[in-house]
Amino acid sequence: MRIALFSTCIGDALFPDAHKATAILLTRLGHEVVFPEGQTCCGQMHINTGYQREAVPIIRTYADAFADPSIDCVVAPSGSCAGAVREQHVRIAERYGDSALVDGAHRAADKTYELCEFLCDVEQRTDLGAWFPHRVTYHASCHSLRFIEVGDKPYRLLNAVEGLELVDLPNHEECCGFGGTFSVKNAEVSAAMVSDKVRNIKSTGAEYVTAGDSSCLMNIVGALSRQRTGIRAVHMAEILASTREHPWTPERAAYQREAML
Structure with missing residues (x-):
């Protein structure tokens, strides 16, 4: 499976180890992990603060980066950002965007998963061979x-x-x-x-x-x-x-x- 890693803005800027660990884990499970370089923020803070129209370019950037049909799934090590993509992007696109944005937002959101979701629901595995004696x-x-x-x-x-x-x-x-x-x-x-x-x-x-x-x-x-x-x-x-x-x-x-x- 070809998986795109969504490295959230706070993860990319401050905590890249969590995102590196996600890529290592997915690769270990046999997937091809890619990193679309055009990705940026999910726009959650803008939307939650009331700047919904201003979030449209961010949503368009996400769709451009991840709606690519060659990408089977998008995995984010963030429930917050995965939730924003799935719960807000299409709604804001329908309110302020054009038909192309609505289509792209749908296609990207439908294949975006939080890491635990992907492992349990798509990969259908819980035992990953991990060891953490604490x-x-x-x-x-x-x-x-x-x-x-x-x-x-x-x-x-x-x-x-x-x-x-x-x-x-x-x-x-x-x-x-x-x-x-x-x-x-x-x-x-x-x-x-x-x-x-x-x-x-x-x-x-x-x-x-x-x-x-x-x-x-x-x-x-x-x-x-x-x-x-x-x-x-x-x-x-x-x-x-x-x-x-x-x-x-x-x-x-x-x-x-x-x-x-």
Whole structure:
């Protein structure tokens, strides 16, 4: 299968290791992974902030990059961005675009998957030969939980990782407080929300918190670092790509490096 990797803007700029891990994992599963160089942002922040018409060129860029019929699937290691593509692109294209954009948005959105979705629904695999001998808790991002409804897929994948002890996160359905521009416009509310999230993470006794969204992990690990909890963050893709032969190590934890800047 020929798979296009959608490297989201925050992943591309700040946390490329998660996207490299996604490419390694998909290649290991026997797929041809390509990276359309014309890709940019999904436009979610623009749309959510009210700049819907201004997001049209971004949606057109996404469709131009990924609607190519030679691409079988588009995989994004981000429930938030995959949700934006599938839940917003066609709607905005129909409202403000032309027929060509509507067609392209449909074709691109219909084959866009979040990583856990692709592995469980398309690949139909949960045991990927991963090895991660640590106590881990999982944070479900709002978009993955409510927009694309990944359900128990991340848990099934994590439970199949050799050596990993998965512990439930209390109030897992609660937002971490990031929400793109929400955390900027409503900083005090966002800080209170991530404080609640950190308290719940600490209660699990986990060594690591994982999620399918770099943006959530960035917000959470900043709070974890400020409280000097010692708990690290790692993207789902990095756990699933970690093996005995090529293990993931804390030295590669970009989230921790960014939290200390």
